[in-house]
Amino acid sequence: MGICGDASTWAKVAAILDLIGLPLFISGYATPAWMVSETIRQLLDVSIGLWQVNDCSSGSCKTSSVPDSYKTGSFLGTQALESLAMVGYVLATIFIVIYVATEKARTRCFAITIMTFSLASTFFCVIGMIIWLAEIPASYFGSWSLGLTIVAAALYVVASCLLIRDLRAQKKANILKVQPQEKVPPIPLQPTYYIRDHSPRYERKALPPPSEIYSPRTPRSVRVDVVSPAFTDNSYRSQRRYGTPKYSQRYDYKAR
Numbered sequence: 001m002g003i004c005g006d007a008s009t010w011a012k013v014a015a016i017l018d019l020i021g022l023p024l025f026i027s028g029y030a031t032p033a034w035m036v037s038e039t040i041r042q043l044l045d046v047s048i049g050l051w052q053v054n055d056c057s058s059g060s061c062k063t064s065s066v067p068d069s070y071k072t073g074s075f076l077g078t079q080a081l082e083s084l085a086m087v088g089y090v091l092a093t094i095f096i097v098i099y100v101a102t103e104k105a106r107t108r109c110f111a112i113t114i115m116t117f118s119l120a121s122t123f124f125c126v127i128g129m130i131i132w133l134a135e136i137p138a139s140y141f142g143s144w145s146l147g148l149t150i151v152a153a154a155l156y157v158v159a160s161c162l163l164i165r166d167l168r169a170q171k172k173a174n175i176l177k178v179q180p181q182e183k184v185p186p187i188p189l190q191p192t193y194y195i196r197d198h199s200p201r202y203e204r205k206a207l208p209p210p211s212e213i214y215s216p217r218t219p220r221s222v223r224v225d226v227v228s229p230a231f232t233d234n235s236y237r238s239q240r241r242y243g244t245p246k247y248s249q250r251y252d253y254k255a256r
Contacts, residue, residue, distance in 0.1 A: 007100040011166050014159035015100045018093045018118070021155035025089055025125075028148030029082055032063065034132060035140040049145055050079050074135040081128030082149070088121025089156060096159070108170045111163050118160040122153045 028034075032049030045056040048070065055062050066075075095114045098105050129149065133142060 006103050007106065008166055008169065010162040011096070011100050011106075014162040015096045017155045017159040017162075018089075018096050021152040021159070022089055022093045024148045024155070025086065025152035028145045028152065029086055031145045031148075033143040033145035035136050035146070036143040037137075037140045047143060048140070050082060072135065074131050078128040078132045081124045081131070085121040085125035085128065085153075088117045088124065089152070092117035092121065092156065106166075106170075108167060111166050111170070115160045115163050118156045122156050122160075125149060125153045 029050065032052035032054045033047045034049045036047045038045045047054040047056075048066065051066060053064055053066055053070075055064070092114055095110070095117065099110055099114060129146065132146070136142065
């Protein structure tokens with residue numbers, strides 16, 4: 001199985017966009033070309049970034065830190081906002097790589113976290129760019145470093161929108177998934193014994209009826225069968241009390 005074989009196509013595309021957008025944003029964040037002033041008559045060729053200034057007016061380019069004359073409140077605010085966006089984009093990229101590569105990390109909560117970092121970082125980035133563009137002097141104009149940050153922010157927004165499909169799929173899977181329920185142990189039943197109580201407070205319905213006691217009956221009559229040992233025919237039964245053998249039945253009338 002590949003490193004991201006189980007991840008959805010939308011998550012894979014979002015991870016690719018984040019991996020492309022992070023180098024673009026770092027390039028725009030670090031390069032000195034947020035605003036440029038270039039004139040032919042005055043031989044002015046200056047590029048200013050968030051952290052460095054590149055001066056090529058004298059024919060040879062010289063890079064130095066931003067002078068204090070440029071560090072106004074708007075400039076420092078842009079630096080702070082873009083730095084926050086930088087941290088958020090790095091975390092969002094790391095999280096989405098983990099989301100795609102690890103099956104256990106593919107949860108709804110983790111996807112929402114990635115989207116939150118991406119969109120919050122884009123918000124800080126856009127606010128910083130608006131402040132920067134509002135404070136650009138008349139002789140300067142925006143340059144390619146600013147454009148790189150805009151492209152990177154757009155890629156992160158698209159990646160966040162692609163994760164919405166994963167959120168819907170996970171929500172549907174959670175609905176269809178059978179959630180195990182805890183089994184409640186049965187309540188032990190107390191045995192109820194029959195108590196003879198003829199008081200009015202006695203609740204007969206709540207107690208089981210008494211079990212019937214059967215006693216053997218006294219026999220009313222006894223029938224005696226006499227079997228002659230001289231004969232094997234035992235099916236004959238005499239009408240006399242003590243029985244009469246077969247060979248003496250013809251003389252039985254005298255006995256009567």
